Amino acid sequence: MEKSRIKEMCGKVVFAATAALCIAAAAAIFIFIIMKSVPALSETGLGNFLFGSEWAPDANDVYGQPLAGSYGILPMLVGTLTATACALLVGGSLGFFTAVFLSYYCKGRLKAVFSSVINLLAGVPSVIFGFFGIKVIMPLFNMLSPNGNSSGLLLTSVILGMMIFPTVASLSKTALEAVPRAYYEGALALGDTRDQAVFRTVVPAAKSGITAAMILGVGRALGETMAVVMVAGNSPQFPRGLFSSFRTMTANIVLEMGYAGEVQMGALFATGGVLLVFVAITVALLSLVTSEKKNGGRGGKKRGISLFGGRKICFAGKVFSVVSAMFALAFLAALIIYLLIMGLPHLSGQLLFGSYEYGGEISILPSVAATLMTVGISLVIALPLGICTAIFLNEYAGSKNPFVRVIRGAIDVLSGVPSIVYGLFGAVTFVTLLGGSYSIAAGSLTISVMLLPTVIRATEESLRAVPMSLREGALALGAGKLRTVFTVVLPSAMPGIIAAAILSVGRVMSESAPFMFTMGSSIQPMPEGAMSGGTTLAVLLYYLSGENLYTDEAYACACVLMLIVLLLNVAAELAGRALQKKFQGEKNAKKKSRRRRALEQAKENG
Amino acid sequence: MLRKRAEGEERSNRQKKTGEERLFSKDIHVSNANLYYGDFHALKDINIDIPPERVTAFIGPSGCGKTTLLKCFNRMNDLVPDCKIEGEFLVGGEDIYKSKDVTGLRKRVGMVFQKPNPFPMSVYDNVAYGPRTFGIKKRAELDEIVERSLKQAAMWEELKDRLNKSALGLSGGQQQRLCIARALATSPGIILMDEPTSALDPISTAKIEELIGSIKEFTTVAIVTHNMQQAARISDKTGFFLLGELVEYGDTHDIFERPQKEETKRYIEGRFG
Numbered sequence: 001m002e003k004s005r006i007k008e009m010c011g012k013v014v015f016a017a018t019a020a021l022c023i024a025a026a027a028a029i030f031i032f033i034i035m036k037s038v039p040a041l042s043e044t045g046l047g048n049f050l051f052g053s054e055w056a057p058d059a060n061d062v063y064g065q066p067l068a069g070s071y072g073i074l075p076m077l078v079g080t081l082t083a084t085a086c087a088l089l090v091g092g093s094l095g096f097f098t099a100v101f102l103s104y105y106c107k108g109r110l111k112a113v114f115s116s117v118i119n120l121l122a123g124v125p126s127v128i129f130g131f132f133g134i135k136v137i138m139p140l141f142n143m144l145s146p147n148g149n150s151s152g153l154l155l156t157s158v159i160l161g162m163m164i165f166p167t168v169a170s171l172s173k174t175a176l177e178a179v180p181r182a183y184y185e186g187a188l189a190l191g192d193t194r195d196q197a198v199f200r201t202v203v204p205a206a207k208s209g210i211t212a213a214m215i216l217g218v219g220r221a222l223g224e225t226m227a228v229v230m231v232a233g234n235s236p237q238f239p240r241g242l243f244s245s246f247r248t249m250t251a252n253i254v255l256e257m258g259y260a261g262e263v264q265m266g267a268l269f270a271t272g273g274v275l276l277v278f279v280a281i282t283v284a285l286l287s288l289v290t291s292e293k294k295n296g297g298r299g300g301k302k303r304g305i306s307l308f309g310g311r312k313i314c315f316a317g318k319v320f321s322v323v324s325a326m327f328a329l330a331f332l333a334a335l336i337i338y339l340l341i342m343g344l345p346h347l348s349g350q351l352l353f354g355s356y357e358y359g360g361e362i363s364i365l366p367s368v369a370a371t372l373m374t375v376g377i378s379l380v381i382a383l384p385l386g387i388c389t390a391i392f393l394n395e396y397a398g399s400k401n402p403f404v405r406v407i408r409g410a411i412d413v414l415s416g417v418p419s420i421v422y423g424l425f426g427a428v429t430f431v432t433l434l435g436g437s438y439s440i441a442a443g444s445l446t447i448s449v450m451l452l453p454t455v456i457r458a459t460e461e462s463l464r465a466v467p468m469s470l471r472e473g474a475l476a477l478g479a480g481k482l483r484t485v486f487t488v489v490l491p492s493a494m495p496g497i498i499a500a501a502i503l504s505v506g507r508v509m510s511e512s513a514p515f516m517f518t519m520g521s522s523i524q525p526m527p528e529g530a531m532s533g534g535t536t537l538a539v540l541l542y543y544l545s546g547e548n549l550y551t552d553e554a555y556a557c558a559c560v561l562m563l564i565v566l567l568l569n570v571a572a573e574l575a576g577r578a579l580q581k582k583f584q585g586e587k588n589a590k591k592k593s594r595r596r597r598a599l600e601q602a603k604e605n606g
Numbered sequence: 607m608l609r610k611r612a613e614g615e616e617r618s619n620r621q622k623k624t625g626e627e628r629l630f631s632k633d634i635h636v637s638n639a640n641l642y643y644g645d646f647h648a649l650k651d652i653n654i655d656i657p658p659e660r661v662t663a664f665i666g667p668s669g670c671g672k673t674t675l676l677k678c679f680n681r682m683n684d685l686v687p688d689c690k691i692e693g694e695f696l697v698g699g700e701d702i703y704k705s706k707d708v709t710g711l712r713k714r715v716g717m718v719f720q721k722p723n724p725f726p727m728s729v730y731d732n733v734a735y736g737p738r739t740f741g742i743k744k745r746a747e748l749d750e751i752v753e754r755s756l757k758q759a760a761m762w763e764e765l766k767d768r769l770n771k772s773a774l775g776l777s778g779g780q781q782q783r784l785c786i787a788r789a790l791a792t793s794p795g796i797i798l799m800d801e802p803t804s805a806l807d808p809i810s811t812a813k814i815e816e817l818i819g820s821i822k823e824f825t826t827v828a829i830v831t832h833n834m835q836q837a838a839r840i841s842d843k844t845g846f847f848l849l850g851e852l853v854e855y856g857d858t859h860d861i862f863e864r865p866q867k868e869e870t871k872r873y874i875e876g877r878f879g
């Protein structure tokens with residue numbers, strides 16, 4: 001008996017420790033980024049850094065004499081905020097109207113299709129968005145631009161908008177569907193048209209949830225890196241018009257990290273620090289909005305402003321909703337079809353299975369190997385840690401426990417930190433720890449930290465889906481908590497956990513920013529082991545798309561990446577549905593038993 | 607071969623039985639028990655003696671604390687935060703809230719819940735779950751226990767050919783009887799049942815009532831039920847609860863034929879009429 005009690009204690013300690021690790025990771029990111037930016041800030045001065053309008057890194061003059069640079073990020077600060085605002089205009093409204101369409105104007109099969117479209121769009125790697133932007137949207141916009149070149153604010157906003165669109169749509173949909181049906185029916189009973197009921201009654205009632213969706217969209221837009229680098233033009237200047245080249249803070253880091261001198265490096269870390277401040281603000285806003293929701297909000301009772309309540313205007317809302325959803329579908333279809341058409345013909349033997357040496361012909365084989373290794377290592381690290389943390393949160397800690405609040409806060413922060421900041425963090429921690437050179441191991445460790453919030457949330461959700469009665473059943477048979485968790489709860493939650501794992505694989509495949517300064521900053525040959533550098537498929541696509549020499553290879557690579565990520569997302573969705581079915585299985589079993597009972601009765605009677 | 611196995615089974619049963627009987631009797635004595643969920647006083651000064659190898663039924667309107675009292679006997683209330691328990695609970699002569707061995711207590715006191723809750727695993731693994739918890743690993747021994755438990759639950763004939771099928775494929779009534787078999791597998795002296803038939807149809811209910819009648823030969827049964835006729839049919843003793851108090855407790859016959867308290871009378875008549 002003593003032995004089992006010690007085992008239980010150990011289990012609890014291990015789970016709590018992994019949970020504490022999340023706090024440590026979140027804290028470490030802040031500490032390292034701030035620490036690394038102090039030297040540069042003290043040299044430049046915080047005021048000059050934030051409000052200086054010139055960014056001109058240290059350089060040598062024509063005689064080789066060093067010139068002190070100036071590091072003012074105001075242009076990029078303004079650029080980031082402008083692009084984010086414009087992206088919100090595009091993605092926020094598209095997302096909102098699509099969510100309305102999904103929750104009120106479509107049903108059954110149609111709804112399933114459109115929900116999948118949103119999920120798939122959410123999984124599209126950012127390099128693919130960027131690539132599509134360069135190849136398809138940019139030529140269109142070039143025709144509008146006075147100087148024939150459209151890389152800049154408008155293009156960036158449209159791409160960013162499309163990227164935050166699925167986030168806003170799926171979260172708004174959840175918020176809209178949480179509004180009690182009675183509101184809608186009540187409005188109809190008062191003589192509203194269906195459109196009026198939706199836009200005057202339901203939407204205001206879901207206001208806080210929709211606001212939260214928008215905030216998360218903003219967070220994603222602020223932190224987006226690779227797609228932006230590909231389409232923004234990147235001159236460190238204030239955006240002056242729709243077609244003006246500009247630079248975001250995230251782009252600033254990617255563009256200059258590779259060759260930065262000491263002070264410049266510090267200034268880049270400080271740029272990351274400013275991004276972290278924005279993350280902290282969005283997380284705080286989010287918790288404010290959601291706590292307001294818990295306190296009841298006021299939305300439901302107050303009707304929409306009468307200006308927006310007219311039949312015609314609400315009907316226009318409906319039209320927008322339908323159009324937005326169609327647009328999402330069309331965009332996804334265009335993306336897939338375009339990449340298939342342009343990519344498939346170039347999938348040559350050399351490209352798929354050939355070898356690659358520096359400067360030689362491109363093959364994606366080394367990248368496939370590097371990607372697989374990264375996926376393997378990061379899952380081996382992130383899954384156990386994430387699952388244990390989720391177990392701690394869901395099975396061990398009471399909701400009132402203050403420790404739990406801190407952990408949840410840390411997880412929120414971790415999920416909001418932009419991927420490029422993870423890259424910075426990995427560069428100063430894991431790369432240094434592993435001997436100072438770029439390696440697949442360092443990249444994998446970096447992305448593992450980034451995966452934690454995804455794994456934790458998905459696992460928690462699936463643990464929550466396991467009926468309480470199963471736990472009670474095991475405990476009542478004398479099983480300890482550990483045995484209950486491992487023999488009853490985890491196996492029941494398995495489909496959900498598998499979905500989390502698949503999603504994580506998709507995430508590793510689609511990310512590129514965290515690898516830029518941890519795994520290697522040029523196209524690498526076949527990795528020899530975890531300690532050699534590597535280029536994942538997404539990073540490869542980024543490099544290829546920057547070089548006009550390799551257009552065909554870029555298409556092929558994009559096509560392969562897109563297909564793999566889509567397949568993974570479909571697989572994750574199927575696994576998630578299996579979980580749902582398992583516990584609807586209870587209902588089905590009841591149905592079945594009713595049928596069986598009827599049979600039994602029939603037998604007995606006759 | 608089969609005969610040999612049966613003999614072995616009987617021997618081991620006898621050993622287990624005598625072994626346990628020597629250690630623990632199968633009765634429950636509760637004195638001056640009070641239970642609070644936070645500020646809410648859910649059980650008020652309960653005194654009750656539950657006799658061994660009899661069926662004791664708890665009746666009363668919903669929310670009066672029947673489940674709460676039942677869960678005190680195997681300390682399932684330990685799972686509820688802010689639950690404060692006072693008084694003495696002697697189960698098999700041992701003051702269970704003084705002992706630290708909750709696991710051992712739950713081995714001796716099995717529980718069957720309102721909704722059947724078979725684990726999502728095979729029939730066999732469901733029944734073997736308890737014994738495995740207590741370290742029994744040998745296949746032969748487990749086989750024996752599974753067979754004995756299913757026989758005690760009158761399910762062996764029904765299930766012997768589908769031991770490896772998922773328990774979730776069984777009908778609701780079968781699932782509940784499987785849960786009873788699962789509880790019997792640790793050879794508990796006492797079984798608690800919380801409205802075990804409320805989710806079932808009449809035929810399955812009848813089977814479970816029959817089952818209760820047969821297991822009471824070797825097990826104490828404490829059962830919560832909403833169904834007055836059921837209490838009258840199957841129990842030897844009945845306790846009537848109201849708002850956290852045990853209003854009346856006595857032989858089932860007496861409670862239903864000549865209740866002493868006005869409330870009991872009204873409740874029973876209301877329910878019957």
Ligand SMILES: Nc1ncnc2c1ncn2[C@@H]1O[C@H](COP(=O)(O)OP(=O)(O)O)[C@@H](O)[C@H]1O
Pocket residue numbers: 643646648666667668669670671672673674675686
């Ligand atoms: N976990 C709990 N926390 C707080 N109150 C509870 C809890 N469980 C039960 N109660 C309250 O205790 C009272 C008795 O509940 P219960 O024992 O389930 O009643 P019964 O089984 O007789 O219907 C009810 O008023 C119920 O609301």
Ligand SMILES: [Mg+2]
Pocket residue numbers: 669672673674800830
């Ligand atoms: Mg109850």
